[in-house]
Amino acid sequence: MKIGVVTFPGTLDDRDAQRAVRIAGATAVPLWHADANLHKVDAVVLPGGFSYGDYLRCGAIAAQAPVTEAIVKAANGGLPVLGICNGFQVLVESHLLPGGLIRNEAQHFICRDQKLRVENIDTPWTNQFELNQEITIPLKNGEGGYIATDETLKRLEGEGLVAFRYLDGNPNGSMNDIAGLRNERGNVVGLMPHPEHAVEPGFGPDTAVAMRSGIDGLKFFTSVINALVNA
């Protein structure tokens, strides 16, 4: 099982995403922004960071990169793609997911352990969750406010494409408390919070049991392995 993890200049959480892939039991394959070759990976993670400095708009320049063009093409053919934080922004900028992400309502970066509700489990990235399961994974972004037109929002809600919703407080002013989306086909999922930072006991969010023991994020990665095995 080979899962590609993309590095753009300015990507930060690529090594973390690679570690998450390994902990889940797959092989992480580094993909480089300037290389359109996807090296026959079975799925792709677009990790967090500040690709190209987030200049112009978050994810806008990365959406033009050779590797992104290849990913868009493959995603349209059904390749599972997960965009985390800046990766979500790239997905939105490359129109694999609708809407846009703007500056947090509070006008500054926010890092906290965030509770979410998983509202769609019919995707290769969420099939190991239970419907409406509440999970806690870290959130850390400056531009995480999800916005879309009323029409788009209506469609997203009507078709059940909202995959994750913020609980216990909307951290960034996202419309309808939207934390993450899936596409119609279900193979493309994007979210602002960071599952790859809740995969290893000792380094995740605090839980009621022990400090930093939260590993709710691991299921994103075991889900995709499960989906690929059963494909």
Place this chain on the structure above:
Amino acid sequence: MALFKKKKTEFVPSGVDTTANAAITPEKDQPYALLGLKDDEYARIREILGRRPTSSELAMYSVMWSEHCSYKSSKIYLRQFGEKVTDEMKKHLMVGMGENAGVVDIGEGWAVTFKVESHNHPSYIEPFQGAATGVGGIVRDILTMGARPIAVMDQLRFGAPENPDTARVVHGVVDGISFYGNCLGLPNIGGETVFDKVYQGNPLVNALSVGALRHEDLKLAKASNPGDLVILFGARTGADGIGGVSVLASETFDSTGPSRRPAVQVGDPFAEKVLIECCLELYHAQVVAGIQDLGGAGISCATSELASNGGAGMRVQLQHVLKRDESLTPEEILMSESQERMMGIVPKKHLKAFEAIVNKWEVEYAVIGEVINEDRLYINWGEEEIVNVPPRTVAHDGPVYERPVAYPAYQDALNANNVHVAANGNGLHRHNDNGSELAAQFVQIISSPNQADKGWITDQYDRYVGGNTALAQPDDSGMVRVSEETGLGISIATDANGRYCQLDPYQGAKLALAEAYRNVAVGGAKPMAVTNCLNFGSPENPEVMWQFKQATAGLADGCLELGIPVTGGNVSFYNQTGDVAIHPTPVVGVLGVIDDVARRIPSGWQDEGHNIYLLGTTKDELDGSVWSEVVHGHLGGRPPVVDLSFEKQLAEAIAAASEQGLLASAHDLSEAGLAQAVAECSFRFNMGARIWLNEICERDGVDRTSALFSESTGRVLVSVGREDDVKFVGLCEARGIPVLRIGVTDNSGTLEIQDVAGWQLSDLRAAHKGTLAELFAN
């Protein structure tokens, strides 16, 4: 190399001040005083060169001989950090003081390098860029040692919270650190934030970075092999931070031209992130002999230091420097503090490989010179020689001063005015018998800006990136894993208490050391090494110089007593407004090592029904305390006594108890004493407790005010599961550590201090958490 080939075309002088011109115009008036050089310093430069300096040389000497670069006032005191050491202390030191950053062997073939640096003055002028570029600078320092930066921290001091200008500085500084630090992919694992009106016009913005490397990857920034190429790479050179040299530019050019040079630097964290990855790849491919960062004093510093460190010389063609602004003069290029630039020393045979890597990262570069086998730094502007100096005289043989020192006139009166005689001889009022008054003080203190939760600030920083953060704010120290295979990790805590240092700088520095040491120990790590950032007023004030002398002696003596070496540091002088200096603020950072971060000790209570023990004894030590400041607005007397041999014993006892798995949590007692520790232990995981003070009062002979708020050193609050009680108490007694059971945890959602008060944890937490947001959000 076509760098220095004479062109055959007709020679047209460019108007720059050449060495040839300097030799024939000895009487030319030079603005050395405006550049900060004293008469005798200027005379010495003329003596070294045997002629007057060119304007470029004058620019280089003036910046490299500045207090900031040359440490001319502090050098004679900093030497003791290298002298007051034993062989045992040096055992784990791979690189000591004097390099960009010290390097400590932490075992398993790993080493770490860490350093803290000030960016105080720029952060007052332009808080956002000042703080941002402060982070950028310290991270590049770490990089030059061949290390991958793995974490950052920051130590901040602001003016009074209610002063309107404080909000400007707080917002700028926090935004700047957040903007720059978060873009680098380095977790921010903690730091300090202190408000005091003494910092009103002089905020302190200190930034710390730590990096990890394999032993064999250690690099030293030096140019020692003749023929190696000198390559400037990274951002282009622009007119950043060269306000000072415009005086030179206006000499050679029409004064309406380049005189509008900004004094601030602007940072580009994206460029820095790319530069980090690019440098690490260059090291890995072994195509560079060394890399020096360009910070203060830019190319002047990098060229002279690389050559001086390597015992060689250098020939540089300044016109090859890639510029953002073509109107820059040679003097300005030499002094520019444009950020995100590096100077690499590259053997010729590796040039192709070097180019391939920098091209991959889309980093611009220019070959600007080569290393030569001669004790000389030659810099050309086109065909004309504008610098011809022995590099050591610029980089390392600057002036050294033994400044006058005077015991402060105010000191005796300040020390005499202790909490027992203040308030017209009545002593600061204590409400020992009045539970509700004590309870009110408790809440007032834990919600005061300095003791309140710093989440409003730290939640703007990424503490997760890297996936190795084991402890971070609000824990006592920041801890990161270094080896994913074994769990080997490091932790860092920094501390400084300006109020204590004002009362007694010698003792104050030791207290900062003791607290940082204890903070590392309670996290479960073994303290190994020390770094510092010494923030003081003007060295030209003999009373400030006395404070500096005392503080450095206290720190050096303290390190010797604890047996951990100082690996490096930074001095920031001139932190004063008019004649009024800040409190002496020697920030002390202690590095600890833990063989498996999985064994780290939580800083708060997690389990119900655990016994709470206070280790150490409590004295009536409220002079300089938070209680005296927040409740009474008082500063006077003598700071707490510190017993470093006991601190060492205490740290060893914690380590032993942790190894046997006896400790459920450990939290250091320092500012605001037991009150603060109890509050933080309960807030950390939302676990309540019942605490009693009577046994502390009886055993130690102190009143309830002292039991709650005294800042006696050598104390730690721990929680222990009932099954480990006997073993734990036995361990403490066997090691001579005073141990007293003062409470028990419970899951009632309340914190009760017997005969004082009982609070809903949610109410207390709201008071503790709300303060900074109320002051600064919006």
Place this chain on the structure above:
Amino acid sequence: MPKIIVEVMPKEVLLDPQGKAVANSLHRTGHKDITAVRIGKRIELHFDRPVTEADVADAQKIGESFLSNAVIEDVVSVTVEDN
């Protein structure tokens, strides 16, 4: 050097948190008559030759496809500046 100026604004119907924050601050400092603030971008495309009609058309296209995100932003003007 002639340049083409592309101005991009957040869509009127959508929230502009930056503009909102600035407006709030202006209201606090007494500028009550300012009813709203919106913050956009000015992007300059520089040329070292005269600008043609085709360049302007191209700039409009770049503006809509890359310099702005049509989901959240509009290109409100494309103008030529000569100096």
